[in-house]
Structures are given as C-alpha cells and as structure tokens.
Amino acid sequence: MKDKILYYVVGSQHLYGExxxxxxxxxxxxxxxxxxxxxxxxxxxxxFDTVKTPQEVTDxxxxxxxxxxxxxxxxxxxxxxPAKMWINGLKILNKPMLHxxxxxxxxxxxxxxxxxxxxxNQSAHxxxxxxxxxxxxxxxxxxxxxxxxxPNVLKQIFAFARAAAAAEKSKTLxxxxxxxxxxxxxVTEGDKVEAQTKLGWSINGYxxxxxxxxxxxxxxxxxxxxxxTYKEKYAFQKDMDLEAVKTQxxxxxxxxxFLQDGCFNAFTTTFxxxxxxxxxxxxxxxxxxxxxxxxxxxxxxxTAALTHLIKYMATGLEGGSSFMxxxxxxLEKGKQAILGAHMLExxxxxxxxxxxxxxxxxxxxxxxPPARLVFEGKTGDAMLITLVDMGDRFRMIVNKARIIKSQxxxxxxxxxVLWQPLPDMTTSAQAWILAGGAHHSVLTTQLELEHIQxxxxxMDIELIVIDQNTEINRFENELMISDLVWKSKN
Ligand code: MN
Numbered sequence: 001m002k003d004k005i006l007y008y009v010v011g012s013q014h015l016y017g018e019x020x021x022x023x024x025x026x027x028x029x030x031x032x033x034x035x036x037x038x039x040x041x042x043x044x045x046x047x048f049d050t051v052k053t054p055q056e057v058t059d060x061x062x063x064x065x066x067x068x069x070x071x072x073x074x075x076x077x078x079x080x081x082p083a084k085m086w087i088n089g090l091k092i093l094n095k096p097m098l099h100x101x102x103x104x105x106x107x108x109x110x111x112x113x114x115x116x117x118x119x120x121n122q123s124a125h126x127x128x129x130x131x132x133x134x135x136x137x138x139x140x141x142x143x144x145x146x147x148x149x150x151p152n153v154l155k156q157i158f159a160f161a162r163a164a165a166a167a168e169k170s171k172t173l174x175x176x177x178x179x180x181x182x183x184x185x186x187v188t189e190g191d192k193v194e195a196q197t198k199l200g201w202s203i204n205g206y207x208x209x210x211x212x213x214x215x216x217x218x219x220x221x222x223x224x225x226x227x228x229t230y231k232e233k234y235a236f237q238k239d240m241d242l243e244a245v246k247t248q249x250x251x252x253x254x255x256x257x258f259l260q261d262g263c264f265n266a267f268t269t270t271f272x273x274x275x276x277x278x279x280x281x282x283x284x285x286x287x288x289x290x291x292x293x294x295x296x297x298x299x300x301x302x303t304a305a306l307t308h309l310i311k312y313m314a315t316g317l318e319g320g321s322s323f324m325x326x327x328x329x330x331l332e333k334g335k336q337a338i339l340g341a342h343m344l345e346x347x348x349x350x351x352x353x354x355x356x357x358x359x360x361x362x363x364x365x366x367x368x369p370p371a372r373l374v375f376e377g378k379t380g381d382a383m384l385i386t387l388v389d390m391g392d393r394f395r396m397i398v399n400k401a402r403i404i405k406s407q408x409x410x411x412x413x414x415x416x417v418l419w420q421p422l423p424d425m426t427t428s429a430q431a432w433i434l435a436g437g438a439h440h441s442v443l444t445t446q447l448e449l450e451h452i453q454x455x456x457x458x459m460d461i462e463l464i465v466i467d468q469n470t471e472i473n474r475f476e477n478e479l480m481i482s483d484l485v486w487k488s489k490n
Pocket of ligand 1: 297298325342440
C-alpha cells in the first residue's frame with residue numbers, strides 16, 4: 001500500500017504575509033513527515049501545498065483528481081482560510097477527504113502567548129469555517145479532531161488511509177465467474193451494472209471450458225513442485241489419496257494463471273457447474289484466498305469482491321480474512337454460538353495452528369472426493385461483513401463477533417469457526433435477518449469497525465452495524481429510517 005499517497009493539504013490566505021505563510025508551510029511539512037514516518041501508517045503521506053486562493057484550491061483538486069497514486073487528501077486549516085475560496089475546488093474533488101482538526105502546538109504557552117501566536121494557530125476557528133462549507137456542500141468526509149501526535153488521532157487517520165486505498169482498489173477490481181449463480185438463490189444475485197457504476201467492479205462470466213483449457217496445460221513438474229510447498233505449510237493426513245491433492249494443485253495453478261492473465265482480483269465457482277472438473281475446487285480456492293484473491297462460492301460475486309477488498313484493506317495487519325457462511329447454531333442457553341464453515345472454501349489465514357490437508361467425500365455435487373484444508377478458527381475479536389442488493393441500492397451489514405474455542409469435532413472434515421456474535425446470538429440473528437443480511441459474508445480478524453465505516457462513507461453506500469449497542473426495537477426503527485434516507489438519495 002506504500003505506493004498509495006495521501007496528500008496533506010493546508011488551507012490559508014494571503015492576509016498573513018510571507019513570513020507567517022512560510023512558517024505555516026514548514027509546520028505542515030513537519031507534521032506530514034511525522035504522520036508518514038509512523039510504523040502503523042499503511043500508505044505514503046506527503047505535504048502537498050499551502051493553498052491560499054480560490055485558484056490554488058481548484059488547481060490542487062484538479063491535480064489530486066488526476067494523480068493515479070493519490071487515494072485521498074488530509075485537509076487542515078493552520079490559519080483561517082475563508083471557505084468560499086474552497087467551493088469551486090470541493091465541487092470537483094473526486095478523492096476521499098479526511099478533515100484533520102488539529103494544531104501544531106499541543107499546549108497554549110500561557111507565559112509567552114501573544115497576538116502573533118494566536119494569529120498563527122487558528123485551526124480552532126479556521127477548521128470550523130472549512131467544515132461549514134463541506135457540510136453545506138453535502139460532501140461526506142471523515143472528521144478527526146485532536147493533537148496530531150495523539151495515538152487515538154493517528155489510529156483514526158490510518159484507518160481512513162486503509163479505507164481510501166481500498167476504495168481506490170475497488171475502482172479497478174475485476175471478478176471472474178466460473179458458472180452462474182446457484183439456481184434459485186436470491187441473496188447471491190445482484191445488479192452487476194450497478195456494482196460497476198457504484199463500486200467500480202467489473203464482473204464477467206466464463207465458461208468452465210475456458211478454465212479446463214488452462215488445466216490441461218499444467219505440467220506434472222509444476223504439480224510436483226506445488227505439492228512440495230504444501231508439505232511445508234500443511235500437515236498431511238495419513239494414507240490420503242495423493243492423486244486428489246494433485247488434482248487440486250493442478251486447479252490452483254490453472255486458476256492462478258487464468259486470474260493473472262486477465263488481471264482478476266477475485267473469482268467465483270459453483271458446484272452446479274463443474275463440467276470438465278473431477279472435483280469441486282476446494283484446496284485450490286483456499287490457497288488462492290490465502291494469497292489474497294477474493295472468493296465467493298455458488299456464483300457469489302459480491303462476497304468474492306468484498307473478500308478481496310477486505311484482504312487488501314488489511315494488508316500487513318495481524319490475523320486473517322475469509323469467505324464465510326453461517327452454517328449451524330448452538331442454541332444452548334448461555335453458550336449460544338454460530339458454527340461457520342463452507343463445503344470446503346475457508347481461507348487458512350484465519351486458522352489456529354497448522355491446517356491439515358485431507359481428502360474426504362463431498363455430500364453434494366456428485367464429484368470425486370476433493371482435497372481440502374481442515375482447521376479451526378483462531379480465537380479473538382472478529383467482524384462479519386456482507387453486501388446485499390436491496391433492488392435500488394447496495395447495503396453493507398457488519399456484525400461484531402468473538403471467535404471462541406469449540407469442542408473437538410472429529411467427524412467434521414472441513415475448516416470451521418465458532419463465534420459468538422454481538423450483542424448476543426439471538427439479537428444478532430434477529431437484526432441480521434431484519435436487515436436482509438446474506439448467509440455468505442467475509443469474516444475478518446484484521447480490521448475494526450472504523451475501517452468499514454470509513455470505506456462505506458467513501459463509497460457512499462448504506463451501512464448497517466450490529467454490535468454491543470444493538471437493541472432490537474431501536475434497530476428496527478433505524479432500518480426504517482435508513483431505508484427512507486437511501487431511497488431519497490438514489
Ligand atoms: Mn454457500
């Protein structure tokens with residue numbers, strides 16, 4: 001993500017004279033360098049300029065708009081910058097904005113403060129003037145307030161940086177679909193034209209034959225080499241049918257080549273359309289997800305794209321992110337939990353310990369027993385994120401959760417995760433269902449709610465949050481109000 005740039009833009013005016021403006025620029029450069037040098041900063045943060053006239057504001061907005069490396073701007077008014085100067089520029093700005101209401105000096109220097117100091121350190125009112133015009137123009141942005149070295153301020157800035165980089169990534173995201181949607185399923189459907197218009201996603205279908213051509217070209221040597229890397233990363237089941245593993249290795253190589261040739265970031269499969277394949281791709285999908293590709297089963301291109309974006313947004317963070325499905329409940333009072341899994345395709349980045357590579361028959365699909373990685377999810381805080389098509393817009397739904405240790409399940413040969421959703425299982429399930437949430441989602445242990453809130457704001461899509469504060473009656477009202485708001489917006 002370091003190739004992505006956030007520009008630090010400072011507003012001022014000529015009233016102050018050369019000497020003060022020089023100081024403003026120096027302070028801003030020092031602050032940008034400080035932000036950039038922080039270990040948790042995922043992108044590059046650079047001082048852009050101190051803009052002092054309407055023309056300079058407009059020029060700045062034009063430049064950042066057409067800078068392919070720029071994912072957004074951080075705006076700050078060290079001094080007072082009359083905000084009518086900003087109108088023309090802000091109207092054309094098409095990059096995400098974070099408004100940082102901060103100050104170069106942490107403290108008021110009580111003993112030495114004079115009018116010069118007051119005139120230089122004016123963000124207390126300069127940032128309010130700026131904020132007014134952004135609100136009046138109805139431009140959605142993130143506002144962060146506080147001393148710029150405060151860890152809590154930095155955390156908010158860096159969350160925005162990740163979301164802004166992912167928003168830029170979203171504009172060029174490509175999904176390859178092998179086979180269509182699972183027949184008769186509603187929630188995995190959606191408007192692909194609207195997805196491209198609103199989110200930038202290019203989603204196109206391919207015949208299984210297109211993939212089979214790639215599969216046929218994979219050499220035995222390539223397969224053998226890949227099996228060696230599996231041996232390093234995974235525990236091999238005793239007496240397993242190695243031919244089944246080789247088949248998945250072949251699929252992995254072919255899929256990866258296909259995705260690379262077409263610059264795809266994500267893909268979908270469906271067990272209803274596997275012509276020319278001997279197995280449902282299981283291990284192959286798991287390893288490709290581990291590498292960062294997005295994946296959606298049953299033709300679910302929304303979750304495939306979202307899985308890739310979440311993985312990208314979380315670049316370098318501890319934990320993992322995976323395609324997920326709510327599978328089975330544990331409804332015993334006091335211990336209520338959801339067991340999440342899929343037929344095969346769960347990403348090993350969320351695994352506790354070394355995944356076990358195994359071959360077992362599959363209940364549905366009528367194909368050969370596929371090789372897959374089997375593991376349990378690592379315990380800790382997590383979030384489930386889904387995107388549904390409401391017919392007139394996309395709605396993103398997030399549920400905070402806690403992954404817990406499960407009892408042994410010796411007869412369940414798939415990767416699985418047991419979690420307790422917040423605020424509690426039944427309220428979460430009520431809320432998720434009322435919101436129209438899918439049975440597919442992205443489970444992440446890497447990101448926090450703030451990342452998703454920033455991303456949804458930048459993409460200008462509806463966001464519904466289910467967390468420790470969710471109370472079902474209030475939630476139902478929130479849904480009704482949100483529905484009205486988003487209907488009127490579209
Ligand atoms: Mn599914």
